[in-house]
Amino acid sequence: MADAVSSRHLSKTYAYRGGSTVALEDVSFDIPAGETFGLIGRNGAGKTTFLRIAATQLLPTAGTVTVLGYDVAHEERQIRSRIAVVPQESRPLYFANTEELIVWYLRLRGMDRRESRRRANGVLEELGLEDVRRRLVSRLSGGQRRRVMAAMVLASDADLLFLDEPTTGLDPFARREVWGAIQRANRERRTVLLTTHYLDEAEALSSHLALLEGGHLVVSGTREALRARIQLPYRVTVDGTTGAEELSRYGTVSGFGDLRLVFAREREARELAQLALARGARLSLAPVSLEDVFLQLVGRPLDEGPEAESAEGAA
């Protein structure tokens, strides 16, 4: 079976008293088995909605989603025995200690005691949680709790893992540890569906990605194919003192806030950098990243905060 998840014309409308919200509209794409798939998009784009439908927590309004060969609407039982999920903003139950909780989750999934202990030990070490293995979950920090959630799921034997912003709130070291565990899951040929607001994370982990915007699929494909959408290899970021018209002589200009992004070939990029430096403007020069692709496709920054800053800090 080539695809772990297949979505066809998927739509979801939330109906509630006094209105309704269209969260997904006619979304079709595939997640190949054994790969890490990054689902990205702005707040409210529909990432969680998609993930919850595929993880059989939410019913679609129209269209079909097939997970591991089964239809999410009618064959949820077959799916559930083979998936595991870290929901967005989920927290671990607090009345057990870290190790007990992981073992308990694995036992609940039907794993035997020895195997559960062995896997719990492995994942505690992998995610840097050995020091708190005997500590009550209620006494853990926010980031440690988030890691416990990831640990539970990564230690499971599920074939398909759904991780909804698993690294939000983690320090840079803890984040790398979770990355390592995801990459290991991937080496074991497990499929991972990951949503994240950290585009460097999506780029580092995912071989395939999809971008949602306002409930629509903007683009999906392999990481390389997406990077290749910007054919100009460099990005120069300059402050707004230089006019867009002048900039357009060097390459393709897009902008947000006070900043202008110019995508250019190497020579033009260098010329523009020299010009800007000579004028005393602030600038940065970097190879294009996935983030640039998405900034271009969506036309606005994905999100305020860390990602937007890293666009400049990259140089």
Added chain:
Amino acid sequence: MRTQPLYLLNTVASPLAFLFFVVVASRGALLSYGILGGMILTVLTTGTGIQSDLVHYKQDMKFQDVVVSSPVEAPIYVAGIALSEFVYAVPGLVVFLLLSAVRFPGVPPTGFVYSLGGAATLFGALLLVWAFASALGFTIATYFQDIRETFVFSPLISLIMTTLPPVYYPISSIPASIRWAAYLSPTTYAADLVHRAVCGVHSACYEAPSLAAAGVDWAVLLGLTAVLFFLAATKARWREP
């Protein structure tokens, strides 16, 4: 809440307070009724009370989503939570059992009752009340978005099912013209069973109601439990629409 033992007091306090009120108001005449009614109220509120934790686990912790997307099925999850919360009923049941041992001195080991059959009836009825209340608590909980909604509902269910119906007092105290209304509450049947079984020989403590017979009581309780389990299986929003 396992880290907060004071919470346990809560489940003893309100049935006891109600017992106190009924006994004082009746100048002691309704003590027997109150003691047995207290047990019913205790298991009922423990059962429906799982909705607060269910909503908390679902909305605040997103734990229900973790379970839904796993091989664990809903009945296992609910049974696990209901059992783990049964500890809240224990102090209340112990207090009322002690009270009833004093009130209805009898033969050990059953103590407060005159027969093993009586004890079996008591525990059977309490078990059914707890089971249907838990199923009800679960079904309702899956519709709530916010734990605060349950703070309104739990007392409301208690009021409808224990304070108003003849659980703490005999059905004959209700004016004949509206007595039919009492039969709308399942707890009326549970109370009837329990009173009949436990105070069968204590004439002061049991008045045969006009409608119910023990067979009818069991049929209604079992039927209702089956219906609520069925509703939980078909109507609870384990997966969201």
